[in-house]
Amino acid sequence: MPVRMAETKIGLDGVRHVARLARLELDAEQEARLQHDLSAILEYIEKLNELDLGGVEPTAQVGEAGTPMRDDVVTNQPAAEAALANAPAREGFWFKVPKIIE
């Protein structure tokens, strides 16, 4: 299974765009490394293009069909302290985050 990169499957701009969507701050070295790794993986994935997938339905799940449903009943008691126990920062019963700029 050859993994030498024949061509670049994703550019640095692409890497930066995806990193922004995924909210990952990357330095230049990481960007370059990811460009290389993702390109190699994407090239390997090209393999799927060998297949004729006309008329093949996608499979998203392999479990049994139908959603089990719960009754509309309140089963949880208020539990603010349990919710906030792991909070990195809080103010009273609120979670606190740095200022949001819209």
Add this chain to the structure above:
Amino acid sequence: MNNELFRLTISQAQAALRRREFSAVELTRACLERISAVEPKLNAFLTVAESEALIQAAAADRRLANGAPALCGIPIGIKDIFATRGMRTTCASRILENFVPPFDATVVARLREAGAVFPGKLNMDEFAMGSSTENSAFGPTRNPYDLARVPGGSSGGSAAAVAADECLAALGTDTGGSIRQPAALCGVVGIKPTYSRVSRYGVVAFASSLDQVGPLTKTVRDSAIMMRALAGVDPRDSTCSARPVPDYEAALNGEIKNLRIGVPKEFFVEGMQPVVDSAVRAALKRLEADGAAVGEISLPHSQYAVATYYLIATAEASANLARYDGVRYGLRAEADDLSELYGRTRAQGFGPEVKRRIMLGTFALSSGYYDAYYLKAQRVRTLIRRDFEAAFGACDVIVTPTSPTTAFRLGEKTQDPLQMYLSDIFTISVNLAGLPALSMPCGYDGNGLPIGLQIIGPAFGEGVILRVADALERSAPVPRRRPAAV
């Protein structure tokens, strides 16, 4: 025997505890001492919960006095991917280093109810992403057969701990081979049940449509005992099946006459270590000798499984890991505004492999690429599923090697993610199809490293898989070797 209680299997310990030959506290102490002795070499545990375990054991002893439940007093290690109420659950990630869940995963709650004792939380690849446990933020686990080698992954801590007798069994999860491959590399039994057979509630999600929970044990019988305790409907997991859970242990009757075993021709090809090939073929011969009919089958799309898997699993992971944002729990980086908070927390909290997969999955779902990557992979998933449906028209179980090689050296594949991915080549298609499969030892290579054999069944065919595995275990020409390095 009393000074080596940790060497027992579940079924041996069960019987002895009921006969009050020793107490659950003695058994737990033996395991905790074993942990202290071997952990400096292995690093299989991320958290050892000594006092909690002893309290649990004491409670188990009280229950043993008046008709105890199935796993009463049995020390079981928990992969650190399962939420444990009041006990740190890190998923081997910096981002969850100090996270203490206020709830138990359903399977953890079930084991508690069944009287199990939890000596601690086991190492793994960060967020279960990896095949060697080298991706743990807290250092790799080493293979108890050779400390220079990996235990496999992602449930490497679970496999190593069971192999090294630090606990009698362990919980693992398997998204693309994460129970079976480390079980193979560490010479233990591991089963990935049918998707939906075991609840995923409280299991930190990697790829939700592929993740399954299963046990790693020293024997096939122990896996059957564990499966009965773990499986079954859960009102907290909408994807969990309501089918009744059979008594898997009762079905271990050694009877495999006329059972049809399919061997996929595609699974014995290039890149495989010859000794793995010959060990699996020898095992097939033994099954044939016991009356099974072995025939060739074909799974023509299995060569596409790795590519398919890395699109679907990473796409789902990219969403599942979005919750680690530094707002409600977990690591928070210093930041002046929200955008910085997100970018830095996630940059500092996730390791390189997790970032790589988040990037790939985000890309596969992103505008303009969805059809070409994610949706295409879902269509190929349909073909892979159909392959298995067709194959199970002609056979009752499928046998393959679990992994193309025995345990590889630490660092050997870390620089080449794709080579690492390819070590799951035999296990991944099973997750894509949602089927049950088991890995068990079937011999040793020239270095004394265990070789794994995989038995795949049709959906909800855990019973037949266990029966075949049990028969094979009974016919084994040499007993299980103890790991040399510990």
Add this chain to the structure above:
Amino acid sequence: MAASSAYEAVIGLEVHTQLLTRSKIFCGCANAFGAPPNHHVCPVCMGMPGVLPVFNRRVLELTIRVGLTAHSQIAERSVFARKNYFYPDLPKGYQISQYERPLCVGGYIEVPGADGAPRKIRLTRIHIEEDAGKNIHRPEASLVDFNRSGAPLLEIVSEPDLHSAEEAAAYLRELRAMLRYLEVSDGNMEEGSFRCDANVSVRPRGASELGAKTEIKNLNSFKFVEKAINHEIARQTAVLQAGGKVEQQTHLWDAEREETRPMRSKEYAHDYRYFPEPDLPELQAPPGLVEAIRAQTPEVPSARRARYARDFGLSAYAIEVLTQEREVGDYFEALIKAGVHHKAAANWTMSEVLRAANASDQPLIRAIPAAAQTATLLKLVEQNRISLNGAKTAFAAMCKSGQDAAATVSALGLAQVSDEAAIAEACDLVLSTETDKVAEYRAGHEKLFGFFVGRVMKTTQGKANPKVVNEVLKRKLAP
């Protein structure tokens, strides 16, 4: 309005409405407004690691009820999807929503048009999703509360069938009334249980293609909807008139400055990366559920309006007032059922009932007397046992005291005297003391009749039946 007649506005609305369930959509936390922050939360709606959603059956039932009423097609199988984006109030980093396969497809809502004739506004879809939590912004930090996280929401998306701010507001009023009639939502805009985003574009009149649209978010009152849309139509028209191009943008409505402004987070161009939610199997309605709901679905405003016009011949204005809130119409109908004539019932409901209801902060049902008591009161008027003014006084008192009609009338001494003998006695008394005026009257100064009536009423402390007083006085003053 600023828009020049050379241009036409095209408006589509996306409404998010919270459903009236007891518990949240995917967990057993209370779906309740007004608790202290982060009290109605659990690992599931906090997005803790490893948690999974379990769907609330009631959400399916309520959505089907809305879909059937809006003439939508109810999909036999619909699919939940993840909508991925980062925001502090979104605990999982994705919202569970529906995308390619929503539960309700198509349909329409009938809105009273300007000319009184109903107009159909087509719907694209109605889908189910979970609400996010809430951020509040402080100068130095933002604070997050997850009580609302996981509240069940319907997103109701209209086709771009609306052409003015007034029309958009009329559609929203109709939709809100419908949801309240169906007891699906309380439609409370201040509390955020009924929220609206508007997609606004402007094109040269007669053009068939749509222009680039602006999405305006954060519209939380009818007044703001109208203002924001008018503002945006004017802005876009000005851009087009100046030969410019409208940019596709998302704007936030700034209620203080009364203008829209583009959101800064444009750099994260919306790429929600929807994909099927693997934690929830396809949503299938249990067999027979749709039919069962169809059989029970309550009347909606448009049907009620038609019925009132047909059965009672009420004016368009009266119908409008009586049908805007379901309880108002229900009360009106309860009065009729209790034997009040529909004209009297309509007048009373529109004046006294609404006055009392508006003055109270209680829901209508608790703010006013039971319909049976009001009917008793109105029958006393019909039988001339009390005056209309007396009835109003009694009603106001009953709203406060909760006492029944008979007790109130007697306690306030409002009973009317209709006994002819007693009234004749009072008339005689008045006429005997006002002999000069009687003479004037008889001499042809007929305007004085009112003076006599007034004196008799005063003598009887207002309790005399005015009709009888009239008759008796006419007789006695006759030459």
